[in-house]
Amino acid sequence: MKKLCAALFATLVAISSTAFGKDIRVAIDATSPPFESIAPDGKLQGFDIDLMNALCKRIDEPCNLIAAEWNGMIPGLISGKYDVLISALNITEERKKAFSFTTPYMYPRFAFVGKKGDTIQITPDGLKGKVIGVQLGTPQDAFVTAHFGKEATIKRYSSGSAPFLDLTNGRVDLVFNLVIQIQQTFLNKPENAQRYGFVGPVFASGQAPELGEGVAIAVGKQNTELLAKLNDALAKMKQDGSFKAINDKYFTYDVSALPKK
DSSP states (O other): OHHHHHHHHHHHHHHGGGSTTOOEEEEEOTEETTTEEEOTTSOEESHHHHHHHHHHHHTTOOEEEEEOOHHHHHHHHHHTSOSEEOSSOBOOHHHHHHSEEOSOOBOOEEEEEEETTOOOOSSTTTTTTOEEEEETTSHHHHHHHHHHTTTSEEEEESSSSHHHHHHHTTSOSEEEEEHHHHHHHTTTSHHHHHHEEEEEEEEETTSSGGGOSOBOOEEOTTOHHHHHHHHHHHHHHHHHTHHHHHHHHHOSSOTTSOOOO
16 A cells, blocks of 8 residues: 555656646756847747747646756756756657657757868868867767767867857867857857858758757656647647747748758
8 A cells, every 4th residue: 555655646746747737847958049048137038948938828838947057957857857858959869768759840950160261171080189069968969979089089068158169269179069059159240250160061960860850849758748738739830830930030941841861
């Protein structure tokens, strides 16, 4: 009987975030504009913020959006501290073992950015001795580590914007990140556009296992009902044009379109 009561209590705790009127706890790494960042007034802003707020309204559930440290977000979801993660989170096989994903809402492209005029070749030999900046624990980190980690030095950062600062200070030779983020938060500044540019090819979701299958919202495995609600709301937003309205506020192309091969 005690074991049965304990199991029932554990189940109730697991679902408490989406039942009995409690807020859905949504963790966000607010260091990666235009997806998510903190405005001067202290409020969260960005594409993922607008999307998550719209989804919460559509499923008629109260959501508490929490600015969290990137390194603690995934452990927090697994432990039950958070119910949902949304931070341009790529779907990978390893992550799917630990938690669930909604259907993808974005298929990102990735690229290297470095000084204009540098003749760096994006090959193991071409990157020998170079320093590459990436955000720790991301598909970008996994990709450069797997393909160039033996030849190059990989410098890892806890935030999405920190590698760009070290690029301008000469502490790294290249940064590997999402094309959108490079364009809209780094190269959009005239002083940076004069000195820096894309280096080498553009890599698409699905092109390498480390880059994942697309971007989606992560949900704890126990929250199957919440996952179904979010998937249904996301599909309806794509059908009725409300997803496009948020997309067009931040981007000049449809981020939900599959990359061309």
